[in-house]
Structures are given as structure tokens and as C-alpha cells.
Amino acid sequence: MDEQELESYAWDAAEEEAGERIDKIIASRLDDRTSRSQVQQWIKEGAVTVHGQPVKSNYKLAPGDVIEVVVPEPEGIEAEPENIPLQIAYEDSDVIVVNKPRGMVVHPSYGHPRGTLVNALLHHCKDLSGIGGVMRPGIVHRIDKDTSGLIMVAKNDQAHASLSAQLKEHSVVRKYYAIVHGVLPHKEGTIDAPIGRSSEDRKLYRVTEKNAKHAVTHFVVAEQFAEYALLELQLETGRTHQIRVHMKFIGHPLVGDPVYGRSKGLKMDGQALHAAVLGFKHPVSGEYLEFQADMPGDMEQLLHILRTG
Structure with missing residues (x-):
């Protein structure tokens, strides 16, 4: 997660969007987050660009137009x-x-x-x-x-x-536990693959070379089951949805992940991912502090099911 960035979206205009007004298309793409009138206000504020240049609400899209929306903080x-x-x-x-x-x-x-x-x-x-x-x-x-x-x-x-x-x-220690699908071929490994926003669906991130940022995740198999595994993961970088995207990329998505996961198998309300360890130097004293948080009950229940067959 790039912590202090404003919320932003970017994609290439699709063939079927050619000739459509940009405010209509953005409102359609962001249908669960905003209205067309709000999009028009963003356009007036210069928060919407095509190929890096501001446009008007009635701008008609051409195939391949690079659209970027940087959502202003609410005033x-x-x-x-x-x-x-x-x-x-x-x-x-x-x-x-x-x-x-x-x-x-x-x-x-x-x-x-x-x-x-x-x-x-x-x-x-x-x-x-x-x-x-x-x-x-x-x-x-x-x-x-x-x-x-x-x-x-x-x-x-x-x-x-x-x-x-x-x-x-990258000096902050961040360790996670995750329950993922499948049998991993190695007991430990490192995923070094850049992550960027998907051009097809603004809600998604993916491993890509286009408009991407360096992302590294280390993992160790803590427990391997017949069709699932409990992993301990450590972030070297902190990109949006990093663990979820990286695990999908290597074919072992998180159980319960509504966006990057699988519809079949174990069920859970949200992805089986827990930030278990956090370590950093105290901002004033410089003393190294490290904290641990037990896994929540829903993940423990899943593990109990897996351990008992």
C-alpha cells in the first residue's frame, strides 16, 4: 500500500467506449463509488486527464485513450x-x-x-x-x-x-499469516514481481510491467494440508493488495478473497489474511519495538477444520 497517495484510477479506453463522453464512462467504471455529477466536478477541478492533459466533461473518447482519475480529498x-x-x-x-x-x-x-x-x-x-x-x-x-x-x-x-x-x-518488520489454496512445491520462496492497476478493471491490481511498482513478498509454508496451506509471509515492499495479488500470480490465491480468490472450496467472510507481527524503531527513543497479534477466531476455525480433516 502506498500509504499517503490519493486514491487514483487509470485505464486505457476500450474499443466499445469510443465516441462516448468521458464523464459517462468514468461514472460507469466507478459505479459503486461516485455519481456522474461528482465526476463532472472532478473534471472541472482538473482531476481527470487523458494522455496527461485535462479535458472537458463532453470529451469523446478514442480507442486507447489513457484515462487517469486522481480523486480529490473531500472538502x-x-x-x-x-x-x-x-x-x-x-x-x-x-x-x-x-x-x-x-x-x-x-x-x-x-x-x-x-x-x-x-x-x-x-x-x-x-x-x-x-x-x-x-x-x-x-x-x-x-x-x-x-x-x-x-x-x-x-x-x-x-x-x-x-x-x-x-x-x-523497508526497515519495518511486517509478517502475515494467510491460508491459501493448493499444495506449494517449495517450503519457502520469494515473489519478486511488479504490481500495477489493471487496465481492464479499475478495482483490480495485477502483476504487470506497465505503470507498475517494484513489489517483493517472502513466504514460508508453516503447515501444508491436502488442498490448502498456512503461510507465513513477510513484506519487503508494501503495495496495494500485494500479498493477495502475488499469491494469485503464483497460483495459490487466498481462501475467501472476494476479488482474487476462488469461488469453490473453504468459505470465509473476507480473505484469510492476518497482520500478525509488526516491528519498528520507536520514533523518539530509537528502541526497536515488536508486537504480535493472535490470529482471529475465523482463521483459527478454518485451521481447526483443516487439521482435523
């Missing part, structure tokens, strides 16, 4: 405190480490204005870093909505800058 909206319980693994005056439950979004967005980790944090503590803006106070990195586990949050700008620098240096 006039601030995350509000909400009394939502938190599982706190560590807290001091500079940083707080939280065990995020599956199903919770990290910060508010157009589709998730309330009920997020940020809403809960604002109720718990008033002193969060302002670097992330009014919608992402304190947020240094993210994990997906349906991924559970540890996330670090900065309470002041100094802490935020230090933790962000550690992420960029």
Missing part, C-alpha cells in the same frame, strides 16, 4: 470521533499500535464515511498527527478492510515522519 468533511472499541497492543505519547478487526476500514472515504479505525482513534485520543489530513490523521500505513491485524498510528508529526521514513527504507 468540508472531517472524520468525526465515534465510540468504537479498540484492541490496543501498545500506546505512548508518540505512537499507538492497534489490532484492527476484519471488516473495519482504516480511514474514511467516499464509500465509508463512518465506522472506521480513524473514527475510533479520534474518540480514544485527541493527539494524532496532522500529516495525513483531516480524513487520515495519524495514518502512516494501511491494511485492507477485510485483513485483520496490527497497524501503527502516529500521534504527532515527528513520529509520523520517522515511521514513514522507516516504511520507505
Whole structure:
């Protein structure tokens, strides 16, 4: 996850989109996230480009047009405190480490204005870093909505800058557990494959050389079952959906993954992925801190089924 990037989408116009208005096509592509009138406002603000150049709402697409949408942060909206319980693994005056439950979004967005980790944090503590803006106070990195586990949050700008620098240096230790499909041919391995947004479906990421970013995931088979495996994975980089995309790429998608997984087999509400270990240097003292979070009950239940046949 490229933590502080604005939400953005990019794709090449398809043959069947030729001659259509750009505002209509974008609204259609983003049908679960926005309206056509909102798209028209983005276009007025210069947030939409074709081949890197701003266009008007009535621009007619040509096959192969490279469309990019950089969604502006909502104006006039601030995350509000909400009394939502938190599982706190560590807290001091500079940083707080939280065990995020599956199903919770990290910060508010157009589709998730309330009920997020940020809403809960604002109720718990008033002193969060302002670097992330009014919608992402304190947020240094993210994990997906349906991924559970540890996330670090900065309470002041100094802490935020230090933790962000550690992420960029790849010095933060991030270990995950995942239940995946199939029998892996090796007990351990490294997936070094660039990840970029799919040009066919803006919701998806994939291994690609086009407009992609370097991505490396290390894995060890912790337990191998007849048709599934429990993996311990460590991120070297942190791209959006990295583990999910890399595991699909090598033919072992995550159980329960609604986007990159398989429809048959073991069922779970969201992908079987848990951020179990998080380690970093304290932004002020420099002391190395490492935290662990037990796997959630739904993943433990799946493992029990696999272990008992």
C-alpha cells in the first residue's frame, strides 16, 4: 500500500467506449463509488486527464485513450470521533499500535464515511498527527478492510515522519499469516514481481510491467494440508493488495478473497489474511519495538477444520 497517495484510477479506453463522453464512462467504471455529477466536478477541478492533459466533461473518447482519475480529498468533511472499541497492543505519547478487526476500514472515504479505525482513534485520543489530513490523521500505513491485524498510528508529526521514513527504507518488520489454496512445491520462496492497476478493471491490481511498482513478498509454508496451506509471509515492499495479488500470480490465491480468490472450496467472510507481527524503531527513543497479534477466531476455525480433516 502506498500509504499517503490519493486514491487514483487509470485505464486505457476500450474499443466499445469510443465516441462516448468521458464523464459517462468514468461514472460507469466507478459505479459503486461516485455519481456522474461528482465526476463532472472532478473534471472541472482538473482531476481527470487523458494522455496527461485535462479535458472537458463532453470529451469523446478514442480507442486507447489513457484515462487517469486522481480523486480529490473531500472538502468540508472531517472524520468525526465515534465510540468504537479498540484492541490496543501498545500506546505512548508518540505512537499507538492497534489490532484492527476484519471488516473495519482504516480511514474514511467516499464509500465509508463512518465506522472506521480513524473514527475510533479520534474518540480514544485527541493527539494524532496532522500529516495525513483531516480524513487520515495519524495514518502512516494501511491494511485492507477485510485483513485483520496490527497497524501503527502516529500521534504527532515527528513520529509520523520517522515511521514513514522507516516504511520507505523497508526497515519495518511486517509478517502475515494467510491460508491459501493448493499444495506449494517449495517450503519457502520469494515473489519478486511488479504490481500495477489493471487496465481492464479499475478495482483490480495485477502483476504487470506497465505503470507498475517494484513489489517483493517472502513466504514460508508453516503447515501444508491436502488442498490448502498456512503461510507465513513477510513484506519487503508494501503495495496495494500485494500479498493477495502475488499469491494469485503464483497460483495459490487466498481462501475467501472476494476479488482474487476462488469461488469453490473453504468459505470465509473476507480473505484469510492476518497482520500478525509488526516491528519498528520507536520514533523518539530509537528502541526497536515488536508486537504480535493472535490470529482471529475465523482463521483459527478454518485451521481447526483443516487439521482435523
